[in-house]
Amino acid sequence: MKNKNVRPDANTNAASDADVTALARLLPAPGRAPLPHAQHLHHKEQLMQHIDRDRDRAHGPGRPAFSARRLLRPAVLVPVTALALAGILTTGIVIASDGDTRTATTAGRDAQPAVALLDQISDAAGKNAELTVRDDQFAYTRAKVQGADLTSGKAVVEPLKDSETWLAQEPGPLRKLGLAKEDGETFPLNAALGDTKGTPEGFGRATYHWLASLPTDPDKLLDHLYAKTPETEREERHQAVFNTIGSLLGGVTPPRTAAALYRAAAKIPGVTRAPAAQDAIGRHGIGIAREDTRFHTRTEWAFERHDLTFLGSRSYLVKDTTYGKKGTLMSANAILDQAIVDKAGQEPSAVRDS
Structure with a gap:
């Protein structure tokens, strides 16, 4: 029996287009309930918010039903703050982001720019000041967000919106998770309907102290991420872990944890440099990207060129799919x-x- 807690081998062949198409026909169209946590963990976060809010309206006023899964940190993406990895990739066969098998020598040449950049980002993030955070405080993030509504089975890109979140830092489990404000409308963030125990700290509610408890050794951290990231047939395994890292970046993150997350990201097959990355409001920077060969999306993390601070992220289709044409924005x-x-x-x- 396959041990799900072991990192997948990079030799795993990507699904063919025919397999993907056949699988897509078997899967239900996205409804108004939240999508699985692991499906497009990074670029579906904002979409989940819209779906949750539609579901709340269906329940009627005064009955909030926001899912804890929407509390993924805005990233990175993400995210979603830094990394260092030196050395040469182990000799062997790897899978490129386009699904082709290549020798480690070729893959190493492609990966080296990304590794070098993540090294610099890690160093910069690791120099940030450690914060003192009390359990009764809140992590605040203000952002511009944009997502694609998939309710109809097609990606309908929604307008850019203002977003503010206040996430409780109490260890929990909690029923009241914080507060959100979107385009002037304020609403509570509560645990999912039927969750009588509340939401504990973790990937779905990443408090500052929980993030600080993660391994800071990149290899141990990556093993932990592969073990804890849920598996799904809708997303390539390496991409799911890449997106998990993205969901933990971009908020208030302990410096050592941020640095380790970027070092771990550099070890994921298919991660590349994105020289012309940009965020949701068009701020251009240098970036890190990875393409999901199963869902055919490219996720980019953009960083300020002069100080390597995180700007934001963007995810879009890299080929025509049932959801839309190549280039269709999925989230930003x-x-x-x-x-x-x-x-x-x-x-x-x-x-x-x-």
């Missing part, structure tokens, strides 16, 4: 501010000016 975000505040709804400016 731009991180504008982040901080630790004392209460939900509090603006960071009030803390900085006090």
Whole structure:
């Protein structure tokens, strides 16, 4: 029996287009319930928010039903802050992002620019100041977000929106997870309907202290990510782990954890450099990318060129699929501010000016 806690071998052949098409016909069209947590963990986060809100409206006013799965950190993407990896890839056969098998020598040449960049990003992130965060405080993120609604079975790109979130740092499990504000409308973030025990700290509710508890050795961290990231037939395994890392970046992250996450990302097959990456509001930077050969999406993380701070992320189709044409945007975000505040709804400016 296959041990699911062991990293998949890079020799695993990518599914053929015919297999993907056949599988797509068997899968139900996305409805108004949240999509599986592992499906497109990074680029579906904002989509989940829209689906959750539609579902809430169906339940009627005064009955919030927001899923904890929408609380994935906005990234990175993400994300979603840094990394260092030196050395030569082990000799062997690897799978390129386009699904072709190549020798490690060729793959190493392609991967070296990404590894070097992640090395620099890691060093920069690791120099950030460690924060003192109390259990009664909230992690604040302000962003611009955009997603594609898949309810109809086709990707319908929605307008760019303003988004603010306040995520509780209490260890939990919690029923009241925080507060969100989107395009001027404020609403509570609660555990999923029927979840009587509440949502604990973890990948779906990444508190500062939980992030600090993750392994800071890149190999151990990557093993942990492969072990804990749920498996799904809808997403390539390596991409799922890449997106898990993306979901933990871009918010308030402990420096050592951020650096380790980027080092771990550099070890995932198919990760490449993206010289012309941009975020949801068109800010251009240098980036890291990976293509999912199963769902045919490319996810890019964009970083400021001069100081390598995270700008945001973007995910789009790289070939025609049942969801849309090549180039169709699946999601994008731009991180504008982040901080630790004392209460939900509090603006960071009030803390900085006090």
